[in-house]
Every structure is written in structure tokens, then in C-alpha cells.
Amino acid sequence: GEDVEQSLFLSVREGDSSVINCTYTDSSSTYLYWYKQEPGAGLQLLTYIFSNMDMKQDQRLTVLLNKKDKHLSLRIADTQTGDSAIYFCAESSPSNTGKLIFGQGTTLQVKP
Amino acid sequence: NAGVTQTPKFQVLKTGQSMTLQCAQDMNHNSMYWYRQDPGMGLRLIYYSASEGTTDKGEVPNGYNVSRLNKREFSLRLESAAPSQTSVYFCASSEGTGGTGELFFGEGSRLTVL
Numbered sequence: 764g765e766d767v768e769q770s771l772f773l774s775v776r777e778g779d780s781s782v783i784n785c786t787y788t789d790s791s792s793t794y795l796y797w798y799k800q801e802p803g804a805g806l807q808l809l810t811y812i813f814s815n816m817d818m819k820q821d822q823r824l825t826v827l828l829n830k831k832d833k834h835l836s837l838r839i840a841d842t843q844t845g846d847s848a849i850y851f852c853a854e855s856s857p858s859n860t861g862k863l864i865f866g867q868g869t870t871l872q873v874k875p
Numbered sequence: 876n877a878g879v880t881q882t883p884k885f886q887v888l889k890t891g892q893s894m895t896l897q898c899a900q901d902m903n904h905n906s907m908y909w910y911r912q913d914p915g916m917g918l919r920l921i922y923y924s925a926s927e928g929t930t931d932k933g934e935v936p937n938g939y940n941v942s943r944l945n946k947r948e949f950s951l952r953l954e955s956a957a958p959s960q961t962s963v964y965f966c967a968s969s970e971g972t973g974g975t976g977e978l979f980f981g982e983g984s985r986l987t988v989l
Contacts, residue, residue, distance in 0.1 A: 771915060794976050805879075805965055805980035806918075851917060855976045862908060862933070863978055867917040 769852050769866035776874050781839040783869045785852030790833060792854040796863065797826065797837045800849040809837070809850070839871075847873045877901050881966050881981035888956045888988045896951040896984050898966030905971035907949035908933075908978065909941060911962040918965065924949055925971060956988045 766788045775781045787795065793814055798806040812819045812826045812835075819826045825838040839846055852866040879900045888894055900907065905926045910918040910933075920933030924943040938960060940952045949968075953960055963985050967978040 767917075769917075796976070798978075803983075805982050806967075806978070807980070808977050811975060811977065862906075862920055862923050863976065864920075865910075865918040867915055 767852055767854055767864050767866035769850075769869045771867060772870050772872070774872040774874065775842050777842060777844055779842055781837075781842045781846070781871055781873075783837045783839075783850050783852075783871065785835040785837075785866055787833050787835065787852070787854045787864075789854060789856075789864075790830065792856075794855045795826075795828060795835050796851075796853040796855075797824075797835075798851040798853060798865075800851065800868070802848075806851060842871075842873050844873045844875060847871055879966055879968055879979050879981040881964075881984050883984060884982065885985050886987070888953075888986065890957060890988060892956050893952065893954050894956065894986075895953075896964055896966070896986075897948070898950065898981060899948045900966075900968040900979070901947065902968060902979065903946070904968035904979070905946070906969045907943065908967045908969075909939075909949070909951045910965045910967065911935065912965060912983070913962050921951065921964075953986075956986075958988045960986065961988045962986060 768786045796811040797809040800806045823840045827836045849868040851868045853863040856862045882897045908923040909921040922941040924930045927946045966981045
């Protein structure tokens with residue numbers, strides 16, 4: 764079945780790099796996504812990667828996709844206190860209904 | 876620039892009471908979704924509507940009903956609330972099939988069932 768797994772918590776120092784990892788089960792997913800949720804708010808799309816890509820870079824964000832191991836990672840360079848949030852990995856459903864399957868979310872704590 | 880609007884933002888119910896969560900989007904999206912968020916469990920899909928006039932069950936539909944009133948609106952009803960339905964509920968919308976699959980979320984509705 765479809766399943767997305769993430770570790771629940773990551774703590775880093777301001778200025779360090781953060782790496783959030785995710786594993787997924789469905790190799791037929793077309794897109795994989797990273798969403799950010801700030802306290803008391805809904806989720807907002809950070810970035811996404813098409814399944815035929817290995818890497819995508821967008822300013823401080825780098826997404827790496829290892830299709831063989833079904834592993835997705837999000838690297839945030841020069842992490843700031845404003846990056847403290849919950850980060851969700853998600854994959855598109857193979858049934859092509861537009862629905863997404865989300866991981867449990869990783870809480871990123873950035874210490875000054 | 877409203878996007879996805881949910882009401883109410885907060886609600887406290889007693890066990891057995893009923894209520895409806897309302898959701899509207901102004902982006903002319905085809906698909907709409909209701910998720911619930913619980914600590915350590917991420918977001919779980921309750922129901923979705925791939926297009927106007929259709930609704931389908933998600934991962935955790937028991938105890939809920941939905942109505943896709945028109946293209947803009949998708950409501951979630953709890954007929955007889957239970958403490959296990961205490962959660963944060965998110966409505967979302969997307970273009971549907973053929974797009975990048977990006978979901979646009981509302982701010983959430985925090986429901987407590989006593």
C-alpha cells in the first residue's frame with residue numbers, strides 16, 4: 764500500500780544546514796512534495812520534484828530524490844529561526860485522483 | 876486573495892452533537908479534500924471530491940459525511956461527534972488531474988469533542 768515515513772523531530776543551530784529525510788513506497792508517484800506548516804497555520808507548498816529528476820535546487824532549498832531507494836530529502840542551507848516549523852513530505856497518489864499521501868511530519872527546531 | 880476559506884476556526888462540541896465544517900475556494904479548482912491532522916500521524920484523508928458532482932472516501936471516512944455543493948464549496952459533516960474526532964481539520968483544493976498536484980490549504984478548523 765501507499766506509505767510515507769519521516770522522522771518526527773530535528774534540532775539544529777542557526778546557520779547550520781538541516782536535512783530532513785523521507786521514504787515512500789509507491790514508485791509510480793509522478794510528483795513528490797515538501798510542505799511547510801508554521802504554528803497555527805495551514806500547510807504551504809515549499810517545493811516539489813518531478814519523479815524523473817534527481818535533484819532540484821531553489822535558493823536555500825535542495826531536494827534530492829533517490830528512486831532506487833525510494834528516498835527523498837530536503838536540505839535547508841543556512842537555517843534560520845524562521846525556518847522552525849513542521850515539514851511534510853508527500854507523494855501523489857497513483858490512482859491519479861489528485862490526492863496526496865502525507866508523511867507524519869518532521870518538527871524542525873532551530874536554536875539561536 | 877482569499878484562496879481556501881474554512882469556517883469555523885474553533886469549535887467545542889459535546890459527544891453526540893452534530894456540526895458541519897464549511898469550506899470554499901475561489902481558485903476555480905476542480906478537486907477538493909478534507910484532511911484531519913493528529914499529533915504524530917500527519918495528515919489523513921477523510922473524503923475528497925475529484926470534480927463537481929463526485930465524492931469518494933479517503934483513508935478515515937467513518938463518522939463523517941461530505942457534500943460538494945457546487946464547484947466552490949465542499950462541506951464536512953459530523954452527525955454524532957465522538958471524542959476520537961477531536962482534531963484539526965484542513966480543507967484543501969487543487970486543479971485536479973493534469974496539474975502538478977499542488978494542494979492549497981485553508982487555515983484549519985480546531986475541533987474539540989468533550
